[in-house]
Amino acid sequence: MLVVIKDNFEEMSKESAKLLASLVRRKPDCVLGFATGSTPLGMYKELIRLHKEEGLDFSKVITFNLDEYVGLPPSHEQSYHYFMWENLFKHINVDPRHVHIPMGMAENIEEFCLWYEEKIDECGGIDLQILGIGANGHIAFNEPGSSLGSRTRIKTLSDQTCEDNARFFENKDEVPKYAITMGVGTIMQAHELLLMASGVAKADAIKATVEGPIMAKYPATIVQLHEFATVLVDRDAASKLEGSYSGF
Ligand code: GLP
Helix, strand or coil, rough: CCEHHHHCHHHHHHHHHHHHHHHHHHHEEEEEECCCCCCCHHHHHHHHHHHHHHCCCCCCCCCCHHHHHHHHCCCCCCCCHHEEEEECHHCCCHHHEEECCCCCCCCCCCHHHHHCCCCCHCCCCEEEEEECCCCCCCCCCCCCCCCCCCCEEEEEEEEHHHHHHHHHHHHHHHHEEEECCCCCHHHCCCCEEEEECCCHHHHHHHHHEEEEEECCCCCCHHHCCHHHHHHHHEECCCCCCCCCCCCC
């Protein structure tokens, strides 16, 4: 696992976009795993700039998103479908037929989850999976206690996650209680992982992820076992790390 520490959110975002863009240039039909949340927003802005100003071509890229709230239609402003189209897809030349985001409105969620896993396999697996991290150490919506071998499935969101996400909804009762999420095992099958975190609110989670024991209590700690994982953080998120790492 490579730990890279950048000065601030902007530098972290530029570095992550650079990594992703170099993969797209090397392999134009690569399979990208995208994440939502505030952390990858700077990276998405930079990717849009690279597309518009430097012609970065996404026409052959295939995408899979990590998760989606159960019960929110794609048109809902807080759905992850809406988020991805607003913040990235509608600004680049991705082929809508190549975009995969879990269907929070699926009639048969179990069947949908199996289909999602099969589709990832059919596309040859995810080349690069982008990850944020929850303050409680969750990745995607794999909350503390998630099986480290889990696959795409429905998960109940923890109270902390509902509270963290309440700011996006008019009141806490509107926050969905369930989500469809790629499993920890699904994420670990990606050929390469890029986990990003910014700000002091993530410092404990990053400390546990990078230097703590691997445990289901902090699902993100599993990235220590991935052969090609990069943890790219800003100084604030790295502020509790004790080891010495590159990037200062
Ligand atoms: C949600 C998402 C995660 C994301 C996390 C952190 O729970 N399901 O994929 O990593 O939020 O979000 P933020 O980047 O806004 O802190």
